[in-house]
Amino acid sequence: MKNSKFINKIICADTLELLPQLEADSVDVVLTDPPYFLDKMDNNWNYEEVSNQNNQYTIKSLPAGMKFDKEQGKRFYAWYLDISKEVFRVLKPGGFFFSFSSPRLYHRMASAIDDAGFEIRDAFMWLYTQNQAKAMGVDHFIKKMDIDETAKEKIRAKLNGWKTPQIKSCFEPIAMAQKPANQTYLNNMIKHEVGLFNTNVRIGDNMYPANVFTIESINEIIDKAFLLPKPTKKEKGGYNDHKTVKPLEICEYLIKLSAFAKDAVILDPFIGSGTTAVAAKKLGKNYIGIDTNERYVKISEKRLKEFDDNPDLFKEIEKENKNLQMKFQVV
Numbered sequence: 368m369k370n371s372k373f374i375n376k377i378i379c380a381d382t383l384e385l386l387p388q389l390e391a392d393s394v395d396v397v398l399t400d401p402p403y404f405l406d407k408m409d410n411n412w413n414y415e416e417v418s419n420q421n422n423q424y425t426i427k428s429l430p431a432g433m434k435f436d437k438e439q440g441k442r443f444y445a446w447y448l449d450i451s452k453e454v455f456r457v458l459k460p461g462g463f464f465f466s467f468s469s470p471r472l473y474h475r476m477a478s479a480i481d482d483a484g485f486e487i488r489d490a491f492m493w494l495y496t497q498n499q500a501k502a503m504g505v506d507h508f509i510k511k512m513d514i515d516e517t518a519k520e521k522i523r524a525k526l527n528g529w530k531t532p533q534i535k536s537c538f539e540p541i542a543m544a545q546k547p548a549n550q551t552y553l554n555n556m557i558k559h560e561v562g563l564f565n566t567n568v569r570i571g572d573n574m575y576p577a578n579v580f581t582i583e584s585i586n587e588i589i590d591k592a593f594l595l596p597k598p599t600k601k602e603k604g605g606y607n608d609h610k611t612v613k614p615l616e617i618c619e620y621l622i623k624l625s626a627f628a629k630d631a632v633i634l635d636p637f638i639g640s641g642t643t644a645v646a647a648k649k650l651g652k653n654y655i656g657i658d659t660n661e662r663y664v665k666i667s668e669k670r671l672k673e674f675d676d677n678p679d680l681f682k683e684i685e686k687e688n689k690n691l692q693m694k695f696q697v698v
């Protein structure tokens with residue numbers, strides 16, 4: 368088997384150094400959630416800095432969520448272009464590249480993927496309602512103005528409710544890119560076992576797969592069309608203190624849509640706490656995970672081992688998910 372040294376392993380390395388060691392045209396699907404280049408979550412992701420609430424931001428004088436400078440987006444593009452070129456090389460012809468992102472810097476990420484040679488086929492929208500608005504009022508600054516109290520009061524009254532320009536962020540975009548297929552899709556599928564989408568997969572109330580999904584019950588219409596089973600705490604692991612763990616169900620959905628071959632290889636070059644690998648394992652596929660941070664590599668390995676030690680764990684998780692789903696339907 369190609370890449371046998373790396374198959375079903377989580378490797379501690381800088382992705383840009385490891386990817387060149389993988390064989391060309393060898394991977395079926397790349398599914399990843401890279402650093403979003405917001406604040407300190409960039410390619411120099413440091414466990415202590417990201418975990419310490421007081422020390423997360425590169426710029427200290429702006430409210431949380433706005434603490435980025437414009438250069439960060441440019442650096443993101445340049446870095447992700449190099450990553451995407453390698454991803455392009457290792458993917459089989461017709462192979463899919465799914466990449467999570469933030470609404471603020473999606474454009475940089477998608478442009479890097481596009482410029483690396485991929486066809487951007489679509490974008491998924493992961494919808495949620497539970498997020499805190501990060502906008503900041505201007506009261507604090509009015510207080511510091513060198514004017515009398517009456518004038519301050521007037522400004523306060525005039526700007527009542529007006530805040531820094533941040534709305535509640537309620538979706539994450541996920542780029543859906545494809546390495547150009549070899550001749551026709553059918554030809555590509557027969558030759559490389561990748562390139563078409565599995566429309567037997569269902570979402571919501573038995574609906575055709577859509578580019579919108581949610582894991583929260585929102586309302587009847589949205590649930591009916593877009594709801595994926597809600598993930599449980601169990602699937603994440605109680606010891607898992609990664610800051611940005613993705614729901615297993617979402618990774619599963621994307622793998623189910625795109626990975627056809629029995630021995631398909633799913634690569635996540637920014638594996639974090641291992642969610643993509645767990646999803647691949649659950650679906651009987653192979654994985655390769657990479658992360659620079661040794662702590663996260665250990666967490667990923669621990670999560671994966673739990674499933675080796677207790678093969679019923681997947682069934683238990685699925686049962687819990689189903690129960691939750693039924694609860695939603697009753698509500």
Ligand SMILES: C[S@@+](CC[C@H](N)C(=O)[O-])C[C@H]1O[C@@H](n2cnc3c(N)ncnc32)[C@H](O)[C@@H]1O
Binds near residue numbers: 612
């Ligand atoms: C957003 S997190 C992934 C979280 C993951 N989806 C999960 O469910 O746990 C991104 C990961 O990329 C890793 N990372 C950052 N720069 C990297 C690099 N140059 N090479 C490999 N990994 C890197 C970070 O350590 C972090 O764990």
